[in-house]
Amino acid sequence: MSSDVRYGVADSVGSLLAAIAHSISEALRIMSFSDKQLWGMDEHEHQRALEEVLDEARKDFQEMGPLVNGDIYYENDRTHDSLQELCLLRDRFQAHALSLREWSRSGGPIDPVWTRDTHRLQRDLHRAQCRAASRIFTSGQEGSARCLGAFLVYRKQRVWSNRQAAGVEEGEYQKRYLEELRTCNRIGTFQRFGEADIAFVCDYCDGHLLWDDLDKMPSVRTAQETVLWPTTPISPSTGDPQWQATGFSHSKHEEKQVVFAPVAIANHTSPHPGDWRARLLCPFCEDEAAVPRDKDDEEDRWRPEATFDDIAAFEEHLLWQHTTQKSSIASTGNCAVM
Ligand SMILES: [Zn+2]
Ligand SMILES: [Zn+2]
Numbered sequence: 001m002s003s004d005v006r007y008g009v010a011d012s013v014g015s016l017l018a019a020i021a022h023s024i025s026e027a028l029r030i031m032s033f034s035d036k037q038l039w040g041m042d043e044h045e046h047q048r049a050l051e052e053v054l055d056e057a058r059k060d061f062q063e064m065g066p067l068v069n070g071d072i073y074y075e076n077d078r079t080h081d082s083l084q085e086l087c088l089l090r091d092r093f094q095a096h097a098l099s100l101r102e103w104s105r106s107g108g109p110i111d112p113v114w115t116r117d118t119h120r121l122q123r124d125l126h127r128a129q130c131r132a133a134s135r136i137f138t139s140g141q142e143g144s145a146r147c148l149g150a151f152l153v154y155r156k157q158r159v160w161s162n163r164q165a166a167g168v169e170e171g172e173y174q175k176r177y178l179e180e181l182r183t184c185n186r187i188g189t190f191q192r193f194g195e196a197d198i199a200f201v202c203d204y205c206d207g208h209l210l211w212d213d214l215d216k217m218p219s220v221r222t223a224q225e226t227v228l229w230p231t232t233p234i235s236p237s238t239g240d241p242q243w244q245a246t247g248f249s250h251s252k253h254e255e256k257q258v259v260f261a262p263v264a265i266a267n268h269t270s271p272h273p274g275d276w277r278a279r280l281l282c283p284f285c286e287d288e289a290a291v292p293r294d295k296d297d298e299e300d301r302w303r304p305e306a307t308f309d310d311i312a313a314f315e316e317h318l319l320w321q322h323t324t325q326k327s328s329i330a331s332t333g334n335c336a337v338m
Helices: 013-033 041-067 071-075 080-106 113-139 148-164 170-187 261-265 283-290 311-321
Strands: 188-193 197-202 208-211 244-248 255-259
Touching: 013 041, 013 071, 013 080, 013 113, 041 071, 041 113, 071 113, 080 113, 113 148, 148 170, 148 261, 170 188, 170 261, 197 261, 208 261, 208 311, 255 261, 255 311, 283 311
Parallel strands: none
Antiparallel strands: 188 197, 197 208, 244 255
16 A cells, blocks of 8 residues: 555545545446446446445444544544545545446446445445544543444443343343344454464454464353353352353364453454554453552552453453352353354
8 A cells, every 4th residue: 555645635534435425426326327228237236336335334424423422523533544544445436436437438238346346445445434433532542442343342241231230131131142242243353364263353443353273253151050041241140250252172173261252352452553463451450440449458450551462361361360260161062153
């Protein structure tokens, strides 16, 4: 990618997104004026792809504003990296509209490759909007804080744990559990990493979380007792955090305990500049720090600046600091891909 600054002084996230929306509308307009009687599957599919990209871009735009304290902050943002990314995208969308114009003049069937390109543009535009909002969000935070994507999952989990004490019905329970997984899948994607590992890549900060030697990502927490529905984040009997999930190693297909993916995803921070690995912070230490303590309390476990470089370091901390023996190893053997 070129590092040239290609945006103008008047450009902002809002103005570049408007220019992109204009190119998509223009492309749709060109198609609407072409002779539909000559259309085949490819033309219809291309029109659908364009409608989808416009819908998602609009939806993302409406959602990002409130996440960063208002549309006005998002629209008027002029963060260099965001403008540069959106500028490149604007040019790609313009080039696409231009190709369509040529096609409408010369006639003939549409190039099916353009539809694939449009899907790719949609994906890139979605991630560019996530990252732009994330930059604003991060700039308003203290040094080591969650990325915006992580915060969205964390927020869901908080609602859950705050109300847990009141006791929830199984139906309600299932709903929250599925929402937690769905939110994770909305903020990024799981993918195989190398031969044996699984990575989660966050759309908001581009950070990677890496689980070593894992066959499939387990989709439920490890249960302490036999339960009929997914295990809660906090044990109802002991009050301990339940952060483990039972998976299988890729190399030997042996059962192993791993950090339950939503626990890691909800607590990751953006990578250091130039790095690709997301770091992690401990939500349980955070909670403990929020409780006022005795002045004489010597044991100062909470270091607010403490972040963990990877899942392995995070897991070690959780094992040492937040696991009682009882909660460590019972398993449901319930394993599925997320
Ligand atoms: Zn992130
Ligand atoms: Zn901790």
